[in-house]
Amino acid sequence: MPVLVMKFGGTSVANLDRIKRAAKRVGVEVAKGYDVIVIVSAMSGKTNELVGWVDETSPLYDAREYDAIVSSGENVTAGLMALTLQEMDVPARSWQGWQVPVKTTSAHSAARIEEIPTDNLMAKFGEGMKVAVVAGFQGVSPEGRITTLGRGGSDTTAVAFAAAFEAERCDIYTDVDGVYTTDPRITDKARKLDKIAFEEMLELASLGAKVLQTRSVELAMRYKVKLRVLSSFEEQSDTAGTLVCAEEEIMESNVVSGIAYSRDEAKMTLVSVADRPGIAAAIFGPLSDAGVNVDMIIQNIAEDGRTDMTFSCPTDQVKRAEKAMEDAKAAGEINYHDLIADTNVAKISAVGIGMRSQSGVAAKMFKTLSDEGINIKVIATSEIKISVLVDRKYMELAVQALHDAFELEKAA
Numbered sequence: 001m002p003v004l005v006m007k008f009g010g011t012s013v014a015n016l017d018r019i020k021r022a023a024k025r026v027g028v029e030v031a032k033g034y035d036v037i038v039i040v041s042a043m044s045g046k047t048n049e050l051v052g053w054v055d056e057t058s059p060l061y062d063a064r065e066y067d068a069i070v071s072s073g074e075n076v077t078a079g080l081m082a083l084t085l086q087e088m089d090v091p092a093r094s095w096q097g098w099q100v101p102v103k104t105t106s107a108h109s110a111a112r113i114e115e116i117p118t119d120n121l122m123a124k125f126g127e128g129m130k131v132a133v134v135a136g137f138q139g140v141s142p143e144g145r146i147t148t149l150g151r152g153g154s155d156t157t158a159v160a161f162a163a164a165f166e167a168e169r170c171d172i173y174t175d176v177d178g179v180y181t182t183d184p185r186i187t188d189k190a191r192k193l194d195k196i197a198f199e200e201m202l203e204l205a206s207l208g209a210k211v212l213q214t215r216s217v218e219l220a221m222r223y224k225v226k227l228r229v230l231s232s233f234e235e236q237s238d239t240a241g242t243l244v245c246a247e248e249e250i251m252e253s254n255v256v257s258g259i260a261y262s263r264d265e266a267k268m269t270l271v272s273v274a275d276r277p278g279i280a281a282a283i284f285g286p287l288s289d290a291g292v293n294v295d296m297i298i299q300n301i302a303e304d305g306r307t308d309m310t311f312s313c314p315t316d317q318v319k320r321a322e323k324a325m326e327d328a329k330a331a332g333e334i335n336y337h338d339l340i341a342d343t344n345v346a347k348i349s350a351v352g353i354g355m356r357s358q359s360g361v362a363a364k365m366f367k368t369l370s371d372e373g374i375n376i377k378v379i380a381t382s383e384i385k386i387s388v389l390v391d392r393k394y395m396e397l398a399v400q401a402l403h404d405a406f407e408l409e410k411a412a
């Protein structure tokens with residue numbers, strides 16, 4: 001039997017009615033002849049509540065107990081989903097991570113999946129089980145303790161199962177009906193994409209389009225798992241949602257596929273550092289050791305042997321970055337006059353695989369922003385992405401203007 005993976009996020013299993021609705025969808029696929037692996041999240045809000053309990057009980061908690069507690073939300077949904085399916089006469093069984101087993105590293109609260117042996121589930125499918133309901137987000141460490149994969153991790157569970165079982169597809173049911181050209185809350189011209197390439201989705205996911213956990217897209221790309229993102233609140237159809245797939249499967253696409261934004265990026269400037277060989281290493285080495293995720297970097301032209309170095313990093317890492325720089329200065333490894341943190345910025349990015357073959361995208365982006373009187377503070381580019389930092393107050397305007405300029409409301 002071909003295998004299908006169906007993942008239901010927190011809002012799709014938020015109460016018993018919604019679980020019933022999701023179970024009906026599973027029933028439709030079973031009727032088509034699939035062996036279905038259902039991956040469930042905790043009911044919406046549940047994981048946050050559990051995390052809150054942990055924090056209140058023990059601010060410097062033992063990460064093994066955090067995982068034991070926080071993983072439990074998924075256990076409840078898995079059992080309820082299996083019962084609901086049984087009530088519909090669909091042979092179903094729930095599985096917790098350790099029962100499969102989903103073997104992970106022992107990095108508690110941020111574990112990585114290392115292996116998912118298929119024999120246990122396959123044996124049960126062979127005995128007539130039609131649906132395996134697996135608790136997402138959790139696994140078991142080599143030491144035999146429960147682990148979790150990081151917030152949003154059940155997407156990654158779903159893709160990992162699809163890869164391990166060579167599933168025909170991995171359907172991710174969520175509260176949005178697909179991936180959009182930009183956030184529909186910012187412009188009503190935002191258009192749902194029928195297809196998007198793995199690489200584009202990866203950029204959009206890591207840039208703050210919060211539909212899928214970034215790691216799940218990385219995994220899907222590596223194992224060529226066809227991913228479909230669709231809403232559990234809309235009518236079911238075979239073409240619903242957005243298909244995240246290999247580039248080759250997309251015939252026609254716009255040069256720019258989407259405009260992403262992020263409010264969580266800060267701009268840091270080291271004023272007047274010595275312009276000498278090794279200075280970049282002396283700055284970015286300690287930042288990396290301190291766990292700061294530097295994204296964009298600008299080194300200004302030197303004057304009298306001194307220069308300014310600007311970089312961006314997530315806002316919640318500013319303190320850590322400042323400390324790393326102060327420590328490096330105190331140790332005599334670098335020297336600067338001032339360190340200025342600007343947290344009033346937003347990062348806007350245009351993403352599209354079409355950029356590889358088309359020139360002029362950057363020029364058009366800069367011209368559009370300049371026509372709106374928006375000053376660009378930092379620029380970074382990759383093969384399929386151009387990002388700029390602008391004042392946060394222009395964020396919406398920038399997204400709208402770029403969405404218009406690249407005519408994203410129209411399909412290619």
Ligand code: ASP
Nearest residue numbers: 041047137151152153154
């Ligand atoms: N329940 C977990 C969370 O809220 C995992 C997930 O839903 O993906 O992060």
Ligand code: MG
Nearest residue numbers: 009152155211
């Ligand atoms: Mg999620």
